[in-house]
Every structure is written in C-alpha cells, then in structure tokens.
Amino acid sequence: MNAMVLAAGLGTRLRPITYSVPKPMVPVLNRPVMEHIVRLLESHGFDRIVANLHWFPDTITDHFGDGSDFGVKLDYSREESLHGTAGGVFEAREYLGDTFLVISGDALTDIDLTAMKEFHESHDGVATLATKKVKDTSEFGVVITADDGRIEGFQEKPEPEEALSDLANCGIYMFDREVFDFFPGPEQSKLWEPGHPEGFADWALDVFPALMDSGRPFYSHEFDSYWNDVGTVSEFLQGSFDGLTGAVDLSIREPEVSPGVWVDAGVSIEGVDIEGPVLIAEGCEISRGAELTGPLVLGRNCRVGQGSRLKEAVLLDSAEVPADSFAVGGVLGR
Numbered sequence: 234m235n236a237m238v239l240a241a242g243l244g245t246r247l248r249p250i251t252y253s254v255p256k257p258m259v260p261v262l263n264r265p266v267m268e269h270i271v272r273l274l275e276s277h278g279f280d281r282i283v284a285n286l287h288w289f290p291d292t293i294t295d296h297f298g299d300g301s302d303f304g305v306k307l308d309y310s311r312e313e314s315l316h317g318t319a320g321g322v323f324e325a326r327e328y329l330g331d332t333f334l335v336i337s338g339d340a341l342t343d344i345d346l347t348a349m350k351e352f353h354e355s356h357d358g359v360a361t362l363a364t365k366k367v368k369d370t371s372e373f374g375v376v377i378t379a380d381d382g383r384i385e386g387f388q389e390k391p392e393p394e395e396a397l398s399d400l401a402n403c404g405i406y407m408f409d410r411e412v413f414d415f416f417p418g419p420e421q422s423k424l425w426e427p428g429h430p431e432g433f434a435d436w437a438l439d440v441f442p443a444l445m446d447s448g449r450p451f452y453s454h455e456f457d458s459y460w461n462d463v464g465t466v467s468e469f470l471q472g473s474f475d476g477l478t479g480a481v482d483l484s485i486r487e488p489e490v491s492p493g494v495w496v497d498a499g500v501s502i503e504g505v506d507i508e509g510p511v512l513i514a515e516g517c518e519i520s521r522g523a524e525l526t527g528p529l530v531l532g533r534n535c536r537v538g539q540g541s542r543l544k545e546a547v548l549l550d551s552a553e554v555p556a557d558s559f560a561v562g563g564v565l566g567r
Contacts, residue, residue: 234278234279234281234330234332234333234334234350235279235281235282235283235328235329235330235333235334236274236279236281236282236283236333236334236335236336237282237283237284237285237322237325237328237329237333237334237335237336238257238267238270238271238274238282238283238284238285238336238337238338239284239285239318239321239322239335239336239337239338239339239404240255240257240267240284240285240286240293240338240339241285241286241287241288241312241315241316241321242255242256242287242288242315242339246464246465247259247463247464247465247466247469249566250466250469250549250564250566251288253289254289254292255286255287255288255289255290255292255293256288256338256339256463257270257284257293257338257339258289258292258293258296259339259463259469260532260549260550261341261463261469261472261473261476261483262473262476262477262483262485262512262530263487263512263514263530263532263533264483264486265296266338266339266340266341266463266472267284267293267297267338267339268296268297268303269341269483270336270337270338270340270342271297271300271303271305271307272303272484273342273343273344273346274305274334274336274346275303275304275305277345277346277347277350278347279305279334279346280304280305280306281305281306281328281330282300282305282306282307282308283307283308283309283310283325283328283329284297284307284308284309284310284338285309285310285311285312285316285321285322285324285325286309286310286311286312287311287312287313287315290309290311293309294309308328310324310325310328312324315433316433316434317433317434317435317439318404318434318435318436318437319416319434319435319436319439319440320416320433320434320435322335323413323416323434326410326413329410330410331409331410332353332354332407332408332409332410333407333408333410334346334349334350334405334406334407334408335405335406335407335408336404336405336406337404337405337462339462339463339464340403340404340405340460340461340462340463341459341460341461341462341463341472341475341476341481341483342403342405342458342459342460342461342481343458343459343481343482343483344363344403344405344456344458344459344460345456345458348454348456349361349363349405349407349454349456350407352452352454353407353452353454356382356450356452357450358383358449358450358451358452359408359409359411359412359415359444359449359450359451360406360407360408360409360412360441360444360451360452361406361407361408361451361452361453361454362376362384362402362403362405362406362451362452362453362454363403363404363405363406363454363456364376364378364400364401364402364403364453364454364455364456365400365401365403365455365456365457365458365460366399366400366401366455367399367400367401368399369393370388370390370391370392370393370396370398370399370401371390371391371392371393372390373390373401373402374387374388374389374390374401374402374437375387375388375391375396375397375398375399375400375401375402376398376400376401376402376453377397377398377400378398378400378452378453381452382452382453382454382455383450383451383452383453384441384445384451384452384453385445386445387402387437387441389437400453400455402437403460403462404462406436407454411449412440412444415440415443415444415447415449416434416439416440416443417434417439417440417443459475459480459481459482461475461481466563466564469547469564470545470546470547470562470563470564473528473530473547474510474528474545477493477509477510477511477512477527477528477530478510478528485512487512487513487514490502491507491509492509493509493510493511493527494507494509494510494511495511495512495513496511496512496513497513497514497515497516497517499515499516500513500514500515500516500517500518500519501519502519503521504521504522505519505520505521505522505523505524505525506523506524506525507525507526508525508526508527509527510527510528510529511525511526511527511528511529511530511531512529512530512531513525513531514531514532514533514534514535514550515533515534516533516534516535517531517533517534517535517536517537518535518536518537519531519535519537520537520538520539520540520541520556521539522539522540523537523538523539523540523541523542523543524541524542524543525537525543525544526542526543526544526545527544527545528545529543529544529545529546529547529548530546530547530548531548531552532547532548532549532550532551532552533550533551534550534551535548535550535551535552535553535554536552536553536554537554538553538554538555538556538557538558539556539557540556540557541554541555541556541557541558541559541560542558542559542560542561543559543560543561544560544561544562545561545562546560546561546562546563546564546565547563547564547565548564548565549564549565549566549567550567551567552565552566552567553567
C-alpha cells in the first residue's frame with residue numbers, strides 16, 4: 234500500500250532548532266524523526282512512499298535518497314508555496330493508490346498501522362482518522378464520535394470542562410481515493426487568501442466538514458500506542474527520553490555496553506561516571522571526571538569537558554560543554 238509523509242511544514246513551535254533544519258529531520262535518538270516514521274511504514278508493508286517538501290528540502294532528500302537504504306521506494310513532491318495540510322496531499326495524488334495512508338513526518342509514534350488498515354477496510358467510510366485519548370483537550374483538536382466510531386463532529390482545543398470528547402486527532406489518516414471529490418475548488422478553502430496556490434486546502438477546515446455535510450461516513454480508529462507530535466522543545470525532550478526508556482518502540486543502533494547505556498564503539502568512556510539511560514553517538518569526546526546522568530542523549534561529535542555534569546538533556550551534533558560546567562533539563566546545540 235502507498236503512504237504519504239507530510240514533511241513540508243516550517244516547525245515554528247520547535248524554533249530555534251528548526252531555524253536550520255526541517256522539523257522531520259530533528260533527531261530523536263540521533264536519527265531524524267522522519268526516519269523513525271519511514272521505518273515504521275516499511276515494517277507494516279507500506280513500501281511506496283511520497284513526501285512533500287518545502288523547508289530545507291535538500292536536507293531530506295540527501296538523507297533518504299530514493300528510499301532504497303530504508304527498504305522503500307521514496308518519491309518527492311516539492312511545494313514552492315505551501316498548499317496546506319490537505320492541499321499537499323492533493324498535489325501528490327499521482328503517487329497514491331486507491332487506498333492510502335497519510336502520516337506526519339514530524340510525529341513520534343509506534344502505532345500499529347496494520348490494525349488501522351484492517352479497521353479501515355472493514356468499514357464503509359471514505360476516511361479513517363487515528364485518535365488517542367488525552368488528559369488535556371486544550372492542546373488538541375478532538376473528534377466527536379458515535380458509538381460505532383462514526384465521526385459526528387470536531388472541537389478545536391476545547392477546555393476540558395467544555396470538551397465533548399477526549400479523543401485527539403493524531404494527524405494519521407487512511408483514505409480511499411474518493412476523498413479527493415470533497416476538496417474545495419480554487420479560492421474556496423476557508424484558509425485561502427491572496428498568494429496561496431491553487432488547490433490550497435486544510436483537512437480540518439475544508440475536507441472533513443465537506444464529508445460531514447455530504448453524509449458520507451468516516452470513522453475514528455482509537456489506538457493506545459505511543460504518540461507525540463514533537464511540536465515543542467519540551468515535547469522533543471520528552472520524546473527523546475521516552476525513546477531511551479522504551480516507552481516508545483524505537484531501535485537504538487549503538488551497542489549497549491551496560492544496562493541502559495548505549496555507546497558508539499569508537500567512543501572512550503574511561504573515567505566517566507555514567508548513570509543511564511544514556512546514549513552516546515559516534516565521534517564524541519568525553520573527558521575523564523565528567524558525570525553523565527540520564528535520561529541523556531549525546532549527538533555526533535559532541536565535546537564534554539573535564540568535571541562537567543550533564544543530566545536530563547539532549548546534546549545535538551557538535552555541541553560543546555566546557556570543563557566544570559553543569560547542564561540540565563534542556564537542549565544544547567553547537
């Protein structure tokens with residue numbers, strides 16, 4: 234089955250990290266978050282993928298190429314101007330089959346996509362939306378459903394006391410090709426404004442309301458697996474820590490030298506006090522007397538000075554910590 238990875242967004246809430254890289258290339262456990270998504274897709278049989286690109290597109294194409302290194306065939310749809318969450322899919326429709334998956338390239342999840350596909354095929358809906366129960370509805374768009382899972386409405390970030398549902402829309406969709414019949418015409422999108430390209434459309438404001446107005450059924454598929462949209466720096470940190478602790482099923486390629494401590498084979502940790510979970514990538518230089526307390530991720534080519542202490546942090550590639558410094562609870566870039 235075909236899939237589309239949404240990778241064109243600007244990632245404004247994740248700045249300053251995304252000033253220099255697109256959000257799908259932000260590293261979680263020293264791999265781009267989009268790589269985790271591509272590997273998830275491949276593991277569930279989605280071997281033909283298209284990704285839309287806009288912000289630093291070459292960063293993505295240089296890493297993934299044609300997808301063969303990841304067991305998939307990967308094509309690209311470049312957007313000179315952003316087409317919106319749904320419009321980007323419409324632009325790439327030539328790469329998509331009769332039934333296809335759409336998933337964000339900047340979300341961290343281990344959702345069972347095979348179960349979602351089976352749910353979609355067992356119902357008569359043109360669309361299936363992956364949903365997950367959340368405690369704080371004010372941070373999410375929520376989906377209102379009937380007892381059989383048919384979608385009856387939406388609320389955008391309602392306060393908990395006003396929420397009619399606690400099912401968050403996770404931005405993971407399964408569609409029949411018929412969904413393109415419900416897209417707005419030129420200049421009909423609720424978000425359209427001068428300068429937007431023809432075909433600009435949004436799922437929540439344009440396509441899903443059109444589906445409800447038509448009476449054509451579409452459904453919620455509730456799942457319990459991990460999901461984090463990595464939208465802010467704090468969510469990025471939490472996703473990294475959850476990957477270390479196993480709360481989300483991600484592979485770690487570095488060897489585990491002791492329980493909860495993964496260190497690249499070329500890195501010396503002699504004389505370093507380490508309390509896991511800690512992940513240390515290739516090329517790092519860690520001076521004797523340093524203290525590393527997890528959860529902690531060190532990217533490639535980091536430098537940690539003598540007597541420094543690190544705790545509950547992520548060091549991006551080439552970050553440097555001077556001697557006798559203390560860093561805790563944040564992200565350190567180069």
